[in-house]
Each structure stands twice: as structure tokens, then as C-alpha cells.
Amino acid sequence: LVCLDALKRASARRITAVIPYYGYARQDRKSSGREPITAKLLANLFKEAGASRLVGVDLHSGQIQGFFDGPVDHLTAMPVLVDHLKSLEGDLAIVSPDAGRVKVAERYAMQLGADLAIVHKRRSHSAFNTVEAKEVVGDVEGKVCVLVDDMIDTAGTICAAAEQLAERGAIRVIAATTHGLFSDPALERIAESPIEKVVVTDTLPLPDGTDPDLVKVLSVAPLIARAIDAVFEDASVSEIFGGNNLS
Incomplete structure (x- = not known):
């Protein structure tokens, strides 16, 4: 300013x-x-x-x-993320972590020729920034699931969704997002979740000490x-x- x-x-x-x-x-x-x-x-x-x-x-x-x-x-950042996701092997499913991101997830699915799934979530009214994932709409059993969202903050939404996908038979779970805020305890949550890797862009700097094996950074420059x-x-x-x- x-x-x-x-x-x-x-x-x-x-x-x-x-x-x-x-x-x-x-x-x-x-x-x-x-x-x-x-x-x-x-x-x-x-x-x-x-x-x-x-x-x-x-x-x-x-x-x-x-x-x-x-x-x-x-x-x-879709072109950058899609180019990277094309390298994934296996039966791919693009997953929206909530109903609000379905339209974007559909675009990813069309670009990648993948199936589409949706995780229904409910935010807790008693705890700030807390999410409960309730149900998965779509078949994810035996598939490589890619959760797409515009940002990851505390990672509550994405990790809750990943747990639901793993319970329903997903063989791998990848997260792809544009903005990696990673407010505490996001990286700890992700490391303990079924998420194998997070793919982000460089719209924001990563926190110090971020594990490069866990977080892959792509440039939108x-x-x-x-x-x-x-x-x-x-x-x-x-x-x-x-x-x-x-x-």
C-alpha cells in the first residue's frame, strides 16, 4: 500500500x-x-x-x-498443477474436500481425464477452524486420490478428507493447492495423516523447516x-x- x-x-x-x-x-x-x-x-x-x-x-x-x-x-495455477499431476501413475480420482470446491475439482478432472469425488464436511461451531469430514460421494477404492483446494491453512479440512478417503480404500492420497499458508499445526497434521505429498505453488513462502519430501513447490512466475x-x-x-x- x-x-x-x-x-x-x-x-x-x-x-x-x-x-x-x-x-x-x-x-x-x-x-x-x-x-x-x-x-x-x-x-x-x-x-x-x-x-x-x-x-x-x-x-x-x-x-x-x-x-x-x-x-x-x-x-x-491450474495449468501448473495439472502438468505436475499428469506424472502420477494409477487410476486417478480428483477429490473436492467440500461442496464449495466442486466446480474447480470438475475442471481438474476434465483436464486429467480422471474420476470425480466429493467429501462432505461440517465445520464445528464450538471450536474455531475445526472441521469434521462426514461422507465421501463417489468411488475412490483402489484409486490415487488428489485433493484439490485453493489453500491449506491449518490443514484441518484436507486431513479430515484424507482420513475419509483412506478409510474407503484409496491407495494413495495427494493434496494439490495453490496457496500454502501452513499455519501451525498444519505440517504436523499432514505428516501424521494419510497424505503422501502436498503440491503447492510459490505464491507464499514456506515455513522454516518444511520437509521437502512432504511438500513439493511449483512456480507460478x-x-x-x-x-x-x-x-x-x-x-x-x-x-x-x-x-x-x-x-
Whole structure:
């Protein structure tokens, strides 16, 4: 925000803020009384500081694009993750860890020619950031299951889903996500879960001491570079992703 203000005061003609990870993205609505909508507040701050355009990667929800009063380019790390997942051997199943990510999971399944499954979850109202996975919709027995999500924070959702998949006969469980927040005790939970490996991108730095055998990092820098080039050449950003960046 300070840099944006400095550029605005230096009479920059156009300022594009590239935000690989949009902070507070999960606070995009009021889920109970007296809660802020911080994702909207952040968009207002970017605008007031001088940003005329935003570029983000895998926003938590598509509605965030409407929070900013200006153009928003919504990129997706799907091409990078799909290229890596193509190297997996075995009968593949793409798994959505909750109902909210089904649309994204369907796109992964189509790209990889894989089956689709869904884990039904319920959040605990008595404990913060606690998830209970209840049921699996779809056949995962004997399959290599890939859990796809936009972010892993404390890993409660992804680990609870992995337990359900293992109980239903999945032979391997891999997690693929764009943003690896890994708030404590995420890495410890993952290490003790059926998850064999987590594939993330470099939108965020990994915590110190992260086991490279557990977490594989892929770069989204080439994707962002192509998007920036398209923005300043007045070309279509969506064409880079074949429409898969649309929410």
C-alpha cells in the first residue's frame, strides 16, 4: 500500500497491483453477526492507495473480483498443477474436500481425464477452524486420490478428507493447492495423516523447516509474467487459461 501511494504521488499513469495471494480472502461475507467483510475492506484500501488494476491468483471466491472498483484479472495455477499431476501413475480420482470446491475439482478432472469425488464436511461451531469430514460421494477404492483446494491453512479440512478417503480404500492420497499458508499445526497434521505429498505453488513462502519430501513447490512466475504481458499489450488474460480462470 505504501508503494502504491508513492507511485500515485509520482504521477504514474497506470498502476497494476500483482497480488499472488489475496489476504483475508475468506472474509468475503458475514457468516455471523458483528463480523467484518475484510476482503472488501482490503480492495478499498488498494483502490484508495492508487491501484487502478488488480492481478490475483486463485481468489478464494469469485465475488472478490467485484469488491474492487476497477479491472481484476483472476489467474489460476491450474495449468501448473495439472502438468505436475499428469506424472502420477494409477487410476486417478480428483477429490473436492467440500461442496464449495466442486466446480474447480470438475475442471481438474476434465483436464486429467480422471474420476470425480466429493467429501462432505461440517465445520464445528464450538471450536474455531475445526472441521469434521462426514461422507465421501463417489468411488475412490483402489484409486490415487488428489485433493484439490485453493489453500491449506491449518490443514484441518484436507486431513479430515484424507482420513475419509483412506478409510474407503484409496491407495494413495495427494493434496494439490495453490496457496500454502501452513499455519501451525498444519505440517504436523499432514505428516501424521494419510497424505503422501502436498503440491503447492510459490505464491507464499514456506515455513522454516518444511520437509521437502512432504511438500513439493511449483512456480507460478511464468503464468504471472504472461498475464502481465497480456495486460500491458491489451490482450485477453482469459485466453491464457482457456476460460478455466472464470469462477
